[in-house]
Amino acid sequence: MDDSSDNDSAAVEPAATAGPDVVLRMRGLRKEFDGVAAVADVDLDVHRGELFALLGGSGCGKSTLLRMLAGLETPTAGRVELDGTDITRIPPHLRPVNMMFQSYALFPHMTVADNVAFGLKQEKRSAEEIRARVDSLLDLVHMRSYASRKPHQLSGGQQQRVALARSLAKNPRLLLLDEPMAALDKKLRMQMQLEIVDIIEEVGVTCVMVTHDQDEAMSMAGRIAIMNAGKIMQIGAPAEVYEYPSCRFSAEFLGSVNLFDGIVTHSDGATVQLSSQGLETPLRVVSAMELSDGAQVTVAVRPEKITVAAEPPPGGFNVAHGCVEDLAYLGSHTVYHVRLDGGAKVLAQDVNMRHVGERRFTWNDPVYLHWQAASGVVLPA
């Protein structure tokens, strides 16, 4: 995990092969169902020891991609390499890859210990060895005392721990997690996210997970690939993908975002200045992009980076004026829906540092919105 996260953060393309140690390599990987591409020519490298998340909405192809890694789906075209060996056509039972299934897929007729031992028994190991390995795995997931229970006697979180132990039993070179938290309730989810990451790091296994939940991807993964319509839209560390979306889709998919369309009036390799309809002042964004004057671009600004003020802020850039149309009190923070004088709607998020009785703004209050030049991101058209 360490070697991957401190790469230069500007790199948005898959890292060059010279750098990190690539365990899993996908090239031109494609899967069609009845002529429709579920996964469309994906190139992806996964580094040794990292927890990599495939993030996307339902039907974006992330699960199909994962199933191809497990061997449960045969690619229509392309190649999967694990440690330099082509495993594209190797059946699932011969791959050094194990998967934790979404519904856990624990064998209901076997005890916890037998479930964990199942993979080991296929390797013709001695009973002694299997028992020792099962015990140490159950210790790892804190389920030793439940060894003789049946899966239906366990809670959701306990079932997940057993499923994790089972998928780690054979020391896979690649661990796959399919929507690991989907079957858990929200409170348990946070706890299990941390626990699973701890266990995976302790074991040191390379891991690819699939999720539709951005919080889950951001809190668990070292790197994230955002998928849409069978293609990978952006790859990067969570902060990188969130702070520097490379396209409209990943900007809108992760969290909420305000998008301002504008026309470039000045660009010098350090900042870009734009004029945008409906804003009080020109837009200014810190960006190394060299853009020609008059180019149509979009600027993305996250709601939490926008400050709400009653007085016009100084500076003369990135200022908008409007009135509070709606507000959502979410406990830790309040989201203001501000209708700009120009008609556009902007979300601004304010941390509730004081008690709610002292809320600064309420419905129909006129407000000024402002953000730093470093807070925006230019999205290429």
Next chain:
Amino acid sequence: MVRGWARWLIIGVPLLWLFCFFLLPFLIVFKISFAEALIAVPPYSALFEMVDGVPRLKFDFYNYQFLFGDRLYAFAYLNSLKIAFVATLLCLLIGYPLAWAIAHAAPQNRGLWLTLIVLPSWTSFLIRVYAWIGILKSNGLINNLLLATGIIDAPLRLLRTDLAVYIGIVYTYLPFMVLPLYANIVKLDRSLVEAAQDLGAKPLTVLRSVIVPLTLTGIVTGCMLVFIPAVGEFIIPELLGGPDTLMIGKVLWQEFFNNRDWPIAASVAVLMMLLLIVPIAVFYRNQSRELEIGS
């Protein structure tokens, strides 16, 4: 209170039905098996005698002694069990892949396949068995076809053999095997099969350690639904079997209609019932286990 009353009515009607038309006749048959055969109407000695106005039951074990004394009966019982067992096994071997294929067909086609499985049952059972006579006899469909293509010179003896009986039983009872298997297989979580593969299980291991145990209730139900009636099967061995195809159902018929020995026939029936208690108990336990799992 109305609820309690209504509940008793709902349970009571089928219970009364079973009592009148199953338990009572069986008790009568049971008692006849301890009576003596007479040339009279009805052809057996009185079931009880009135002694000082009190009915007194008399049990005569002669019929059972006779059954145990004659090896024909023991042979008929064993042969019935053997034929039923082999036929059940054949049904399972044919029925399981069939049920599996239907359960994994496209959902919109499954109904069609199941209908096709059940469709022959819409014709009379007797007519279907007669149809097999037409297929199997010396100048029947199969023999004519083989003779015409020159594969054989003389017709094969197919009808009036044990083979014909097996064909008849497997053909007739296959739906009873396929339907419970289908109901079980269709519920099997596919990810369990995938998980087993993922953990390194070879195809046969997946079958043995995951698929079979998880569809075991369907297997047991199907086997019992074929085995239990097959043991007592009469029409199929009578119409398709040879003179040496000895099955207990046929013996029962002969004792009853040909020999008009009701007490012997009744004791044959009682013994058959006892013989089937084991499989019926297995069936019952299996059903209640399935209910438990389902709940």
